[in-house]
Amino acid sequence: MKRIFVDYKKCLACKACETACAVEHHPGHSLLAALCDHKTQVNVRVLGIDHEAFPLSCRHCDPADCLNACPSGAISRDPESGAVLLDASFCKACAMCAMVCPFDAISFKVTHRSQYNRDVAYKCDLCNERIKEGKNPACVEACHSGALVYAEHDSLRGKHAAKSLRTYLLGAEGMPAHVELFRELRRKEFARRRGDE
Amino acid sequence: MDKVKAIKDDHRSVDPAAVEMLRIADREGYSNVWERYEKQQPQCSYGQLGTCCRICSMGPCRIDPFGEGPTHGVCGATADTIVARNLARMAAVGSSSHSDHGRKVALLLRAVANGTNTDYHITDPDKLMAVAARLGIPTDDRQQMEIAADVAKVAIDCFGNQEEEPLVFLQKYMPVKRFERLKGLESALYESTGAKTGFLPRGIDREAVDILHRTHFGCDHDPLSLVAQSIRSSLSDGWGGSLIATELQDILLGTPTIKSVKANLGVLEEESVNVVVHGHEPILSAKVAEMALSAENRQAAEAVGAKRVNVVGLCCTGNEVLLRQGVGMAGNESHSELAIMTGAVDAMVVDVQCIFPALADLASCFHTKFITTSEQAKIPGALHIQFDEHHADVIASRIIKTAIDAFPNRNKGRVYIPKHTATAVVGFTVEEILKALGGTPQPLIDLIVNGTIKGVAGIVGCNNVKVQQDHFHRVLTMELLKRDILVIGTGCWAVAAAKAGLMDLSAQELAGPGLKAVCKQLGIPPVLHMGSCVDCSRMLNLAGAIADHLKVDISDLPLVGSAPEWTTEKAVAIGAYFVGSGIPVHLWPLPPILGGPAVTRILTRDAKDVLGGWFFVEEDPVAAADQMERIVMERRSALGI
Numbered sequence: 001m002k003r004i005f006v007d008y009k010k011c012l013a014c015k016a017c018e019t020a021c022a023v024e025h026h027p028g029h030s031l032l033a034a035l036c037d038h039k040t041q042v043n044v045r046v047l048g049i050d051h052e053a054f055p056l057s058c059r060h061c062d063p064a065d066c067l068n069a070c071p072s073g074a075i076s077r078d079p080e081s082g083a084v085l086l087d088a089s090f091c092k093a094c095a096m097c098a099m100v101c102p103f104d105a106i107s108f109k110v111t112h113r114s115q116y117n118r119d120v121a122y123k124c125d126l127c128n129e130r131i132k133e134g135k136n137p138a139c140v141e142a143c144h145s146g147a148l149v150y151a152e153h154d155s156l157r158g159k160h161a162a163k164s165l166r167t168y169l170l171g172a173e174g175m176p177a178h179v180e181l182f183r184e185l186r187r188k189e190f191a192r193r194r195g196d197e
Numbered sequence: 198m199d200k201v202k203a204i205k206d207d208h209r210s211v212d213p214a215a216v217e218m219l220r221i222a223d224r225e226g227y228s229n230v231w232e233r234y235e236k237q238q239p240q241c242s243y244g245q246l247g248t249c250c251r252i253c254s255m256g257p258c259r260i261d262p263f264g265e266g267p268t269h270g271v272c273g274a275t276a277d278t279i280v281a282r283n284l285a286r287m288a289a290v291g292s293s294s295h296s297d298h299g300r301k302v303a304l305l306l307r308a309v310a311n312g313t314n315t316d317y318h319i320t321d322p323d324k325l326m327a328v329a330a331r332l333g334i335p336t337d338d339r340q341q342m343e344i345a346a347d348v349a350k351v352a353i354d355c356f357g358n359q360e361e362e363p364l365v366f367l368q369k370y371m372p373v374k375r376f377e378r379l380k381g382l383e384s385a386l387y388e389s390t391g392a393k394t395g396f397l398p399r400g401i402d403r404e405a406v407d408i409l410h411r412t413h414f415g416c417d418h419d420p421l422s423l424v425a426q427s428i429r430s431s432l433s434d435g436w437g438g439s440l441i442a443t444e445l446q447d448i449l450l451g452t453p454t455i456k457s458v459k460a461n462l463g464v465l466e467e468e469s470v471n472v473v474v475h476g477h478e479p480i481l482s483a484k485v486a487e488m489a490l491s492a493e494n495r496q497a498a499e500a501v502g503a504k505r506v507n508v509v510g511l512c513c514t515g516n517e518v519l520l521r522q523g524v525g526m527a528g529n530e531s532h533s534e535l536a537i538m539t540g541a542v543d544a545m546v547v548d549v550q551c552i553f554p555a556l557a558d559l560a561s562c563f564h565t566k567f568i569t570t571s572e573q574a575k576i577p578g579a580l581h582i583q584f585d586e587h588h589a590d591v592i593a594s595r596i597i598k599t600a601i602d603a604f605p606n607r608n609k610g611r612v613y614i615p616k617h618t619a620t621a622v623v624g625f626t627v628e629e630i631l632k633a634l635g636g637t638p639q640p641l642i643d644l645i646v647n648g649t650i651k652g653v654a655g656i657v658g659c660n661n662v663k664v665q666q667d668h669f670h671r672v673l674t675m676e677l678l679k680r681d682i683l684v685i686g687t688g689c690w691a692v693a694a695a696k697a698g699l700m701d702l703s704a705q706e707l708a709g710p711g712l713k714a715v716c717k718q719l720g721i722p723p724v725l726h727m728g729s730c731v732d733c734s735r736m737l738n739l740a741g742a743i744a745d746h747l748k749v750d751i752s753d754l755p756l757v758g759s760a761p762e763w764t765t766e767k768a769v770a771i772g773a774y775f776v777g778s779g780i781p782v783h784l785w786p787l788p789p790i791l792g793g794p795a796v797t798r799i800l801t802r803d804a805k806d807v808l809g810g811w812f813f814v815e816e817d818p819v820a821a822a823d824q825m826e827r828i829v830m831e832r833r834s835a836l837g838i
Contacts, residue, residue, distance in 0.1 A: 010263055012242035048239030144259050144266045179262045182246060182791045188816045189663060189786065193208050 001062075001082040004126070004137060004150050006055060009175070009183070011147035013053035017044050020142030021057075024127060027112050041111045043124040044139050050194070051186040055139065055148060057124035058105040060084045066097035066106065074121070083126035088113035091120040210531065210666035212696055214462040214615035218535040221613060227562065228555060229534050234662040246792030247280035253414040262792055274418060280793030281423035282412040284769070288427035289408035291770030294550055295731050296401045296438020297573075298478055300356055302445040305480060305586050307349035309449065310342045316484070316589040319345055320451040324628075328444050332369050345448070352441045358400035367398060367436035372741040374750035375779060379432075382807065394425045396777065396808075398433030405430050420795045428777040428808070435774030440734040446517070450483050453520035453624040453728065455633075455721075460695035462532065463618035464525025465541045469507040470498050472600045473527055473536055476548035477729065479517035481570055481584050482510070484593035485546055486522045494597045501604050506597055511536060512551050513658075513688055513729035520624045520728055528696065529667075529689035530764070531660035537565050540611040544600035548584070549574045551659075551765065564606035566599050621695035622702060623726035625685070627738045633719055638743050645755060646838050649711035651681045652755030652829035655736040655780070657771055658688020659764040663786045667693040669761035669818050674699055676822030678723050681709035682829060685739070688730035690761070699724045733771050737778055752779025752809025755832040757825045759783035761818065776800075776810035781828050783821050784814050 019031065022042045026034040034040045044057035064084045067075045074090035075097060077083070086097075088111065098106040098121065106123045114120045127137035131150070135141070140148045149156060166172040175183075207216045209231045222229050243249040248260040250270050258270035260279060269275060274282075308314035319325055325345055329336050334347045355364040362368075368376070379396040386394045398404045408430055411417035417426070447453075465471045472489065474482035488494060489506040498506045509525040510518050511533055518524045527536050530551055536542055537559050544566040545556065552569075557578030560567035569576050570584035570592075582599070584592055634640045644650045654677050660666050670693035677684050678699075686694070694700055699707070705716045708723040716723045727735045736758075744751045758775045760768050763784060772782045790796050804811040815821040 012246075012262070013239035014241045014243050014259065046239060053239035053242075145261045145263055146265050176262060176264060176794075178791045178794050178797060179246075182242070182262075182787070185787050185814070185816055186245075192816070193663075193665065195208055 008054045010145045011053040016142040017139035020138040024138035039112045041122045050190040065100040069096040069100045083128045088120040093119045211668045214617040217615040247789035248792035250279040277420040277793040277795040278418040280796045281420040285408045285423045285427045287766045287769040289405040291766035292430045292434030293405045295434045299438035299442035303352035310346035324447045356401045363397040372744040401433045401437045404433040431770040431773035432777045434770045439731040442731040443734045455624045456523045459618040460526040461617045462615045464509045465614045466507045468504045470503045470604045472508045473545045475511040476514040477550045478548040482514040484589045486518045488593040516729040529692035531666045543603040566603045619698040621700035625725035653683045655758045656686035656690045658690045661762045661764045664762045671697045672818035678708040681711040685725040687732045691726045755829040779809035
């Protein structure tokens with residue numbers, strides 16, 4: 001099953017994924033429509049964990065705690081894509097899903113999918129329609145630096161291993177030197193602010 | 198020292214007054230620069246690497262630093278082109294800000310000379326004569342105002358010079374060897390590449406406009422050429438705009454003299470009307486400080502139950518009035534919000550540069566009148582009292598009156614003034630330093646030659662929320678002193694050093710044995726306050742005086758610079774004109790250049806051979822001091838001393 005993998009060292013915190021997600025999930029499918037619309041939903045958030053950035057969204061766990069916890073049957077899994085989906089019309093905003101989610105990937109507000117302008121839970125749907133057409137999720141499509149990859153774990157694993165081993169065994173270059181330096185200086189900056197150095 | 202102990206107490210600041218105020222901010226939930234910084238996390242790395250281009254509407258374009266995504270912008274610009282263009286624009290903005298400040302002083306001198314402005318006067322005729330002599334303006338048997346008019350004209354012409362010759366102030370002030378080196382560099386580059394590359398600035402305005410032109414869509418894409426023009430524009434600031442600001446302000450407002458002042462939030466007085474002047478241009482703040490002392494305003498203050506009108510400084514306009522009028526210094530850039538949070542500021546008057554727009558909202562939580570005055574710096578939510586130098590006395594008085602009127606509204610229950618102040622001996626202009634040395638730089642040179650003082654480090658301003666406030670300034674300064682390196686500087690660094698007590702005579706004890714003995718003998722602190730950030734020109738002048746005296750280039754001297762908590766584009770210009778003048782410069786935080794490997798190499802390596810000055814980045818203050826000492830020692834051995 002394909003998943004969104006995060007190569008967090010490559011995330012530059014540009015937040016292009018957030019914007020692309022908002023546009024993709026807006027009924028107007030345009031940035032202009034999504035702007036200043038309180039119902040616009042953004043299903044991915046780039047979190048800053050000290051000097052590292054991590055684009056966090058639903059990990060589509062299996063088994064999914066949220067799915068098991070939902071008393072109203074709003075959460076289900078698409079057997080074909082593996083996506084954990086949330087049907088807003090069944091959601092009673094009880095927040096059981098949010099409480100059991102290990103990634104805090106579920107939020108609440110009035111979205112364009114709400115019935116009767118009620119707060120509902122919303123989360124990443126893996127761009128289920130897009131992936132069924134053979135496309136990448138919108139966030140993956142928008143990522144410039146290769147931090148987000150939508151792939152089968154096995155294929156990715158092989159590539160990762162080969163790349164790392166090339167560095168270790170053959171001394172091939174890993175990250176470009178100036179990027180290594182940039183990361184190292186950022187790490188020090190944050191460590192000092194924490195009081196570690 | 199207890200100063201160092203405070204480091205662990207609060208990751209935001211080492212200043213004990215700031216730490217106290219931040220406790221109040223946390224308790225009351227006042228928005229502040231540190232809290233807003235946290236909310237901005239994570240910040241975009243494309244911006245931090247300099248590889249985000251927003252110049253045309255085919256973009257914005259971003260270059261993948263990992264080399265797997267897009268390697269070129271839509272137009273084909275490489276990461277290096279994008280980084281160099283962005284850097285050039287920073288230098289243009291920085292040099293323009295300083296230089297535009299200088300322009301206003303030059304225009305004011307002209308107005309005073311031709312009698313259209315009577316609110317200002319020639320306060321220092323000796324300086325007028327000295328500047329005129331330097332510029333080659335005849336002074337014998339001439340009226341003071343005639344000479345002043347000529348000086349003003351030369352200065353004003355430097356801005357609009359359309360000829361190819363370097364601007365006159367630079368020609369007359371830059372040491373001979375440096376001028377020759379830059380001129381030689383221009384012709385050497387022309388001969389070897391067949392392309393024109395300039396380092397010597399022609400007109401002050403022209404070099405900034407040149408950058409705006411050459412960074413327009415589809416012009417200059419060569420990193421070296423863009424960096425060269427950045428240096429050129431910055432030199433038009435250091436040896437042009439800033440220098441004009443310093444020299445002409447000295448003529449109009451007086452050359453600062455050595456004096457003892459108090460620094461930190463403790464200068465605010467519970468029983469007085471407190472007016473904080475914040476920004477950069479002393480044309481206004483000097484008048485505010487002057488008018489606060491008028492009998493009329495004193496009586497008005499007493500009438501509302503205040504002891505007096507207490508004008509205190511913040512940031513660089515604070516440095517200006519501190520040096521000339523000896524007012525108290527409330528703090529540096531990161532203190533601006535904290536000052537208002539004391540609840541004891543009746544008015545904060547600002548002119549231009551480094552003013553957080555957040556101050557307007559914060560002031561609205563208190564009785565504090567937040568007053569903007571400049572056509573170029575209006576802030577929503579502020580009270581705007583338009584400054585006009587032709588009616589300076591009246592307007593400054595109105596500002597004081599506004600503060601006095603606000604005083605009765607002060608909520609005494611909310612007033613908390615941290616009791617911290619430090620004594621600082623300040624006002625070390627080139628004139629005062631030479632006077633202390635007996636009129637020539639020779640004694641200083643002797644001390645450097647015989648190794649009593651290893652060298653001189655010039656440190657410049659800003660606070661940056663990414664660095665614990667004043668921590669880098671303090672530790673770096675103390676480390677350099679220990680190594681017998683005399684520390685001079687300006688701007689928010691100078692305020693940091695003053696607050697830390699490093700400009701107190703007792704700081705002599707922190708210096709190495711050689712420096713300590715010299716400071717004791719001369720009765721000076723080992724850390725010299727040379728002024729505001731435009732007064733970095735004083736550092737260039739001092740370096741120039743030594744270089745010319747020894748008939749060498751600045752790049753031969755054991756001098757080194759640092760901007761350890763830099764924030765602004767002005768700091769980019771200062772750093773670049775130091776480097777262009779032959780002085781290696783340490784920077785922290787990281788400038789937005791690492792996304793361009795060629796630009797990084799030019800600035801940190803190639804510049805060393807080409808200009809004699811270069812940039813280096815170091816995050817640790819002790820390691821930075823090590824590196825600065827190493828440079829000083831290398832230069833000493835190159836000189837054979």
